[in-house]
Amino acid sequence: MQRRYRTVPDLKAHESARALAFEDAALAGKLTAMGLLPGTLIEMVRSAPFGKAYYIKADGVRLALREEEAASIMIDV
């Protein structure tokens, strides 16, 4: 399946990409306040033991995001 962009859950462990934009205004409010902005370098660290959540680094800051939160962040291909 070809898409014009990917989202954070598409990243493999230790893969990095830059955030482009957000798909949801409410989640964008929360994420930008925490310092995750368009242009931020996102590194996938690992997914949660029981799934549905991701451990990422945003410009070196460690964050835990839920599936929906991670999927609302569009990243470059």
Added chain:
Amino acid sequence: MRGSGEKLVRIALVGNPNSGKSTIFNQLTGLRQKTGNFPGVTVDIKEGRLRFPGGREAMLTDLPGTYSLYPTSSDEKIVAAVLANRLDTHFPDAVIYVADATHLEKHLLLLTQLLDLDLPVLLALNMSDTAAEIGIRVNTTKLAERLGIPVVAISGRTGENISKLISETEKLISGNSDRAHKRFYPLSDVEKHVTEAVCLNLGLKNQYQGLLVAHHHGWLPFLSAQHRSTIEAIVHDKDFASLRAQVDETLDRYDRFTPIVQDAVQHPPQFPSTPTDRIDAVVTHRVFGPLLFFVVMLLVFQSIYDWSTVPMDLIESFFSNLNIWLKALLPAHWLTDLLTDGILAGLAGILVFIPQIAILFLLVTILEEIGYMARVVFMFDKTMRRFGMNGRSVVSLISGGACAVPAIMSSRTIGNWQERLITTMVTPFISCSARLPVYAVLIGLAVPAKRVFGIFSLQSLTFGSMYALGVLAALASGFVMKKILRSRELSYLAIELPVYRMPHWKNLWLTVWEKVLAFVIGAGKIILIISIVLWALARFGPGKAMELAAEKARLEAARQHLPEKAAADLHAAYQLEASYAGYLGKVIEPAIRPLGYDWKIGIALIASFAAREVFVGTMSTIYSIGSSEDDVALRQKMKSATFDDTGAPVYTLATALSLLVFYALAMQCMSTLAVVKRETNSWKWPLAQFAYMSVLAYLLAWVVYNLFQNSAHL
């Protein structure tokens, strides 16, 4: 909360979560702090006195950590509500803004919002020592120049430059800081129109305050219904898209302060792999992560039992000796009884919990301080979501193992109302430390001290099952409530996983001190009052009933030629039966007989509905062995107890197990209900909680009693 005489200058401590704000608060105030409860609002704000070298004082308020004035959880809302209202009693005269120097580029958003509120602000760069260690160099002079506010590099942990922070703060409130900042964020056209209309209507002078009111008019507590609808009309009329505007404003602010940070801060070329990454590779590992969590939990509960035995024994024997000494010293009078069997017994019942509560809070606070709890939230978010809760609920449920009251208060970090409500509703199912003595007596009474497979003791297995029963009941009710409530409100996980670090000892001691004090004063008051009331109920009876009972006992003893000791016991038993307590117990006996309880247990149940920890004390009083004696004496008395009518033994295995289940599940804590009322702002939820927990407890206790009724007696 106002000081007597002249009004104290109020300084607020503001910053992001994990900025180390509370360490600085503790450094600045030490033991001169307290947590205030403010009626009407569900707010707990920590306050303390800040003493300047010249002898002047100021009131320092520690506001909850937040990333922005656009909040997503109720503790973040507190900050926005205080800062958006100049008439709020907590509105500060000046602000100390605490930022993490190691991530300055992410920590200045909220600061720029404060600048627009025209508050005198001082920037405290915390963790400056760590920043220097990893090669981050901050030019504070340049930063101060560009932001237009004083900047102090400090370390809350080592106390470095704290005295400089204090002297800069004094300059700030005296108006001697020579810096002056400008408005940071220029409003868009729509924002300008909306803000002007809002400011005009509410008589506000500050533009940004008007904008905040426009964004938050739906929930800000200080707005009247009339103002709310006026603002609603303005927002609607001007086509103001609040969410979109918030994001645009946030991004614009970043665009403006990022160059400032880049100019003033020098970073090392790249982020090296740190110990935190290596630790997390194990701690959040797919398999080792959850495994480690269960080992940690086991160790925590093991430590609570192991470390608390000696201090608890010391406290008990101290009170027992004091009681004996006082009884020998003072004349035999009901006032003496009140002092020894009423007040001292009640005090002992409170103080004996302190070791367990202190140890549990010590351990939970350590886990939180080193950064482990955030990982637990991350790992178990999905699991908890299945039961209608949030990863953050794990922290509440674990703290519930000590006491539901602070555990429920810790659920404020959950943004989603439904998830927070469910956490609040099910946390009391977790076996708290108050149930331990009840379990100890009943298990010692009913469960044989045998070993299974040669390793596990049957008694500790039963103990474990009681905890498991609590967790199971909590999760199952969460699951059911999720099905019933259903909400479409947004729920967030998004949490920062802080760098692992050693706990700060001063923080630990202050937290433990604060929680223990809260227990002793909060729950302790109730326990003490109840034990006095109980003593009175058992000591006095209606009309001449007590005199008649005494006469009857004397005649009966004489007829049977009983020895002195047996006569005294008989006298006590007749007296109790004739007392108000005996009367009450008999009234409810028909209702509890199906569970296998007699009127004596009835008395204990009535008492326990206020606080379950009084069970042991009540049973001791009922069986007239005095609360000063140990469990063994009580167990022997209970073992020989029989039903008054049938003469059958009361404490069969079936009755004991049924009582255990009842105590594990029933809502028997007035303090918890009071806190739930405060946190949910309505009587509906605590009443519902009381009803469903009691019904569940009654039904399951009934089932257990009937299942075991026909099995072996003791």
